[in-house]
Amino acid sequence: MHAVEFSSVSKRYQGAKRSVQALDDVSFHIEPGEFFGLLGPNGAGKTTLISILAGLARATSGRVTVMGHDVRSDYAAARRRLGIVPQELVFDPFFSVRETLRIQSGYFGLRHNDDWIDELLQALGLADKAQSNMRQLSGGMKRRVLVAQALVHRPDVIVLDEPTAGVDVELRQTLWQFIASLNRQGHTVLLTTHYLEEAEALCHRIAMLKSGRVVALDRTSALLAGKAHTGLTFKTDQELPEPWAARARVTGRMVHVRVHDTLEIERVLTDLRQAGVTVEDLEIGRSDLEDVFLDIMQEPRP
Amino acid sequence: MKHVAAPTPGVWSGTATLFRKEVLRFWKVAFQTVAAPVLTSVMYLLVFGHVLEGRLEVYPGVGYTAFLIPGLVMMSVLQNSFANTSSSLIQSKITGNLIFLLVTPLSPWAWFVSYVGGAMVRGLAVGLGVLLVTAGLAPPVVTDWVWIVVFAALASAMLGSLGLIAGLWAEKFDQLAAFQNFIIMPMTFLSGVFYSVHSLPTFWQQVSHLNPFFYMIDGFRFGFFGVSDVSPFVSLAVVAVSLTVVSGICLRLLHQGYKIRH
Numbered sequence: 001m002h003a004v005e006f007s008s009v010s011k012r013y014q015g016a017k018r019s020v021q022a023l024d025d026v027s028f029h030i031e032p033g034e035f036f037g038l039l040g041p042n043g044a045g046k047t048t049l050i051s052i053l054a055g056l057a058r059a060t061s062g063r064v065t066v067m068g069h070d071v072r073s074d075y076a077a078a079r080r081r082l083g084i085v086p087q088e089l090v091f092d093p094f095f096s097v098r099e100t101l102r103i104q105s106g107y108f109g110l111r112h113n114d115d116w117i118d119e120l121l122q123a124l125g126l127a128d129k130a131q132s133n134m135r136q137l138s139g140g141m142k143r144r145v146l147v148a149q150a151l152v153h154r155p156d157v158i159v160l161d162e163p164t165a166g167v168d169v170e171l172r173q174t175l176w177q178f179i180a181s182l183n184r185q186g187h188t189v190l191l192t193t194h195y196l197e198e199a200e201a202l203c204h205r206i207a208m209l210k211s212g213r214v215v216a217l218d219r220t221s222a223l224l225a226g227k228a229h230t231g232l233t234f235k236t237d238q239e240l241p242e243p244w245a246a247r248a249r250v251t252g253r254m255v256h257v258r259v260h261d262t263l264e265i266e267r268v269l270t271d272l273r274q275a276g277v278t279v280e281d282l283e284i285g286r287s288d289l290e291d292v293f294l295d296i297m298q299e300p301r302p
Numbered sequence: 303m304k305h306v307a308a309p310t311p312g313v314w315s316g317t318a319t320l321f322r323k324e325v326l327r328f329w330k331v332a333f334q335t336v337a338a339p340v341l342t343s344v345m346y347l348l349v350f351g352h353v354l355e356g357r358l359e360v361y362p363g364v365g366y367t368a369f370l371i372p373g374l375v376m377m378s379v380l381q382n383s384f385a386n387t388s389s390s391l392i393q394s395k396i397t398g399n400l401i402f403l404l405v406t407p408l409s410p411w412a413w414f415v416s417y418v419g420g421a422m423v424r425g426l427a428v429g430l431g432v433l434l435v436t437a438g439l440a441p442p443v444v445t446d447w448v449w450i451v452v453f454a455a456l457a458s459a460m461l462g463s464l465g466l467i468a469g470l471w472a473e474k475f476d477q478l479a480a481f482q483n484f485i486i487m488p489m490t491f492l493s494g495v496f497y498s499v500h501s502l503p504t505f506w507q508q509v510s511h512l513n514p515f516f517y518m519i520d521g522f523r524f525g526f527f528g529v530s531d532v533s534p535f536v537s538l539a540v541v542a543v544s545l546t547v548v549s550g551i552c553l554r555l556l557h558q559g560y561k562i563r564h
Contacts, residue, residue: 013564054405057564076407084405090398094327106319107406149402 001068002029003157003188004036004053009062011048011212022048024212026062030190030205032156035183037203037220038192041297044209046192047087050161053190054084067156080108083155087162089142091134097121097145098130101152108153120148123178140171147175157188164195176202200224200289208296216296223292230286232257232268234279241275244268249294258291317412320403324420328386335424339382340431343374347436350496360498361529367440372450372523373495374436375429379454380490380515383425383461384468384482387417391469392478400562410556414466414549421462422455429454442526449525449534453541457518460545461486463552470560489515499531514544 011023023045030036040046051057053064055075064071069078092100098117105113121127124144129137137145143163150158160179164172180202183189193199199206199220206223208216216223235253239245249256259265265284272279328335351367358366394400403413433442444450464486472478493515499507510516511532521537524530530537 051564055563056401056404058559076409079405079407082405084401086398086401088398090401092394092399092402093397094330103319103323104402106322107316107403107408109316109407111315111319 001032002065003032003034003067004190005029005063005065006049006053007063009049009052009059009064011045011052011057012060022212023052023059026209026212026214028207028214028217030157030188032067032188033183033186035180035189035202035204036191037199037206038190038209039196039199039206039293040192040209043211045212046209047161048212049209050084050159050190050192053159054082055079080153081156082159083150083153083157084159085146085150085161085163087165089139089146091137091142091145093133093135096131096133097126097137097148100134100145101148104149105152110153113152116154117148117152120151124148125174140168143167143171144175147178151182155187157190158182159190161192162194163191164193164198172198196289196293206289208293210297215299216292220289224286224289229291230259230261230265230284231291232259232265232282232284234282236277236279238275238277240277241271244271316406316408317416320408320412320416321419324386324390324416325423327390328420328424335382335386336428336431339378339428340435343378343432344435346374347371347439351439360501361527364443364527364529365440368443369498369523369527370496371433371436371440371442372526373519375432376454376457376519376522377490377495378432379425379429379458380461380518381486382428383421383458384465384486386421386424387462387465388469388472388478388482389465390417390420391466392472392475395469395473395562396475404562410553413556414463414553417466418459418462418549418552421465422458425458425461426454429458444526445528446525449521451525452538453518453522453525456538456541456545457515457522460514460518460541460548463545463548466552467548467555470555470562473561489513492516493519494531495519514540517541517544 006026006028009023009026010021013020013022026045026049038046038049048057052059053066053071055071055078058072066078067081069081071078095103098121101117101120102113105111105117118127121130124147126141126144126148129141134142134145147160147163158179163175167175176198179189191199191203203220205218206216206220207214233254233256236255237253240248240255244257247257249258257268259268347367347370350370354366356366358369360366360369391400394403408416436442468478468481472481492510493513494510499510499516499520502510517532517537517540520530520532521534521541524534524537
């Protein structure tokens with residue numbers, strides 16, 4: 001049995017003037033205990049896919065199961081096995097942290113859940129905020145409560161929809177340690193993120209979505225190996241000479257140029273020297289997931 | 303941290319939690335959700351009672367202030383039951399925290415029972431508050447408590463369901479306000495809260511008979527004075543049928559996930 005299975009899932013949003021195909025025949029599955037990454041640019045359909053999994057949206061066609069339970073026909077069983085950390089920082093301003101977690105437990109029919117709630121508060125560094133009203137918490141603290149809320153019923157499958165967007169470094173570390181420990185205990189994790197280094201570090205397998213279709217699906221290591229190339233990274237304030245200017249990926253002062261072999265490295269360096277470009281912090285490295293991601297996203301749609 | 307499978311939970315405790323949350327939500331701000339509407343009703347009673355006492359006798363032997371009280375109690379029940387479900391749902395939709403409920407295993411029936419139950423508690427609490435406070439001004443005459451309780455319960459359930467429908471439908475606060483100001487308010491005011499429909503011209507009497515709120519107030523008033531414009535059994539039938547229709551629509555919308563599951 002798969003932890004999560006998407007079979008030919010399509011979703012069309014029918015607007016007043018035009019309709020949008022958010023998902024187009026998406027099929028893949030996630031094994032129990034896997035740490036799975038779902039990547040894609042904004043509007044690729046990641047959140048739509050997760051919404052269908054959680055019952056927040058309904059597929060136009062296709063079938064989705066959680067631990068073998070259909071999310072439509074057997075929704076109660078499916079939702080008991082699923083914990084979702086939403087992307088938006090939402091909260092109920094009427095309640096304290098502990099009340100919020102007790103209420104969420106109660107929705108799942110768990111009445112005496114305080115031992116587990118205490119463990120969650122402890123693990124997420126929320127113990128001293130238990131009595132605080134949700135309104136008084138900082139953004140980072142609210143994010144932690146969202147994670148705790150998703151876990152009150154000890155779901156087999158945990159879904160995190162861009163959980164580290166706008167989150168400080170300390171919380172990112174706490175969060176990933178915690179999620180990784182849950183994964184080691186056997187929980188399946190489905191993660192969407194914009195931070196590709198996170199996906200590279202955490203995920204066993206990765207699916208990439210583009211315009212509602214799966215354009216890559218493989219083990220993280222295989223994805224990296226399959227698209228391996230060497231890259232030259234350095235910092236400069238000056239303009240690059242052609243042809244490198246067109247081929248480089250520039251982020252502020254940081255320049256990344258993809259090269260095929262060592263001969264090309266020499267050519268880049270020679271051209272830079274001849275053009276009078278001064279470089280700092282020069283590094284030669286293997287491609288990372290970001291390169292793979294950009295490669296795949298730039299390929300024309302099949 | 304231990305990986306312990308969660309025990310198989312009961313459906314009722316999930317429903318009970320949502321019901322308790324709905325009650326807590328208004329109870330935490332009871333000054334605004336219970337005390338304020340009680341004060342408003344008492345103001346109506348003081349002003350209209352002062353102006354009209356002795357000038358109007360709607361039923362023989364019943365003073366205007368005494369006549370007005372059941373109507374005001376029922377009006378409070380109606381408005382506050384409606385307000386509870388509709389405001390709770392629209393707030394959750396707009397702030398986005400409805401997601402916490404959407405991801406739970408709770409069924410459409412559980413949503414319905416909990417939300418409408420919470421609305422009934424608020425409506426009845428405000429109604430009881432109005433009754434207790436106004437008892438000092440004009441001690442209530444009670445003929446039959448059963449009619450009073452039955453009509454109050456059915457009316458609060460009906461307005462709770464209507465509020466749920468309005469909360470599902472509305473996407474913005476002003477749409478909800480429109481529903482409240484252009485449908486609920488006129489239907490309440492034109493249902494005979496302040497008068498007996500027998501005092502109206504024939505045409506408006508007939509129009510009033512098309513308003514289900516009229517039967518709620520009329521049947522409720524029968525419990526106090528033992529006198530009413532139509533038979534309490536007719537009122538009971540009309541209110542019961544209206545409640546069934548409105549609840550049916552409400553459950554259907556919840557089942558469809560109307561405007562909440564896309």
